Amino acid sequence: MKYLVLALGNIGPEYADTRHNIGFMVADFLAAKHDARFELGRHAFTTEIKHKGKTFVLVKPTTYMNLSGKAAAHYLSSLKLEKESMVVVTDDLALPYGKLRLKGKGSAGGHNGLKSIQESIGSDEYARLRFGVDANFSKGRQVDYVLEQFSADERIDLSTHIAKAADAILSFGTIGLERTMNVVNTK
Secondary structure (H helix, E strand, O other), X not given: XXXXXXXXXXXXXXXXXXXXXXXXXXXXXXXXHOOOOOEEEOOEEEEEEEEOOEEEEEEEEOOOHHHHHHHHHHHHHHOOOOXXXXXXXXXXXXXXXXXXXXXXXXXXXXXXXXXXXXXXXXXXXOEEEEXXXXXXXXXXXHHHHHOOEOOHHHHHOHHHHHHHHHXXXXXXXXXXXXXXXXXXXXX
């Protein structure tokens, strides 16, 4: 079995380690844990890892957040995968910092990356692992907030939260969406 892990973020050093790039950070963690290296492919940096007999194709789009759907559509098609085999990893302002929420479908919730994916694949029925980044910003400062690096206090346990998100992705591929939701969404 093969799974597509679409990790959302923006390319470029100015976006590294920002809240909006938590998807990239989770993918980088998984790749490092499995001694895998990303290579530039069409619309994305990609690599493959193996876990418990399953293959996970990690994809970090190079199209910037607002056009993430191009990479989703391309890799679902080229890998000949159904959308049920894809999990999208993204930041979420509606969740407290570090809180994970896995869902099998739903609205984009104002997230431009998810909007792009839904437009490109023609559906909102795909798994998404949302990583809480909180909404600790003043009115009108949302963009600045998500494009800032995590605070010093947040960085204390950021690697622990990233590891939990990585475990949730591997669980999605090994025990399935429903059972993984039962574990991830109760914490």
